[in-house]
Amino acid sequence: MVKRKYLAKWIDERQFAYRCPYCKKTHKHGNDTNYKKNRVENRNSHCEIVKGNIDIVINSKTHRRLDPKAMKLYYDYLFKCKIKEFYKEQQVALNKTIKDIENKAIDNMYTHFEKLIKDNLKEINT
Ligand SMILES: [Zn+2]
Secondary structure, eight states, X not given: OOOEEEEOXXXXXXXXXXXXXXXXXXEEEEOOSOOSSOEEEEEEOOOSSSOSXXXXXXXXXXXXXXXXXXXXXXXXXXXXXXXXXXHHHHHHHXXXXXXXXXXXXXXXXXXXXXXXXXXXXXXXXX
16 A cells, blocks of 8 residues: 655644645644654654555745744755755856866877878878
8 A cells, every 4th residue: 555645734843734635634744853854754654544655845845934043043044955955056067067178188189190001101101
């Protein structure tokens, strides 16, 4: 059986919650105090209708219900993630440029040596 998966509607410093499609209640679960990171949390269902192990997805759509201080920390975290992402993209682009330059240099070297060999052969034959 496929494990049930729910999107967390909100998260705060202590809990996160999702709206249950079966009993229509909002089920709350304890947070491990990380309200910044998007992730999947494994929990036991609190639902009276559907029991068992569930996954609760915390993603960018999950509303951060935070006090101003925690909200600032969350925005700092998002900013750092963006910087890291940007740096990674730049690194990939730079590595591609370096590889292109290396390949071009190797091509030029082959062309140069081919010509050199041809010229030498011509000289030997004449
Ligand atoms: Zn329920």
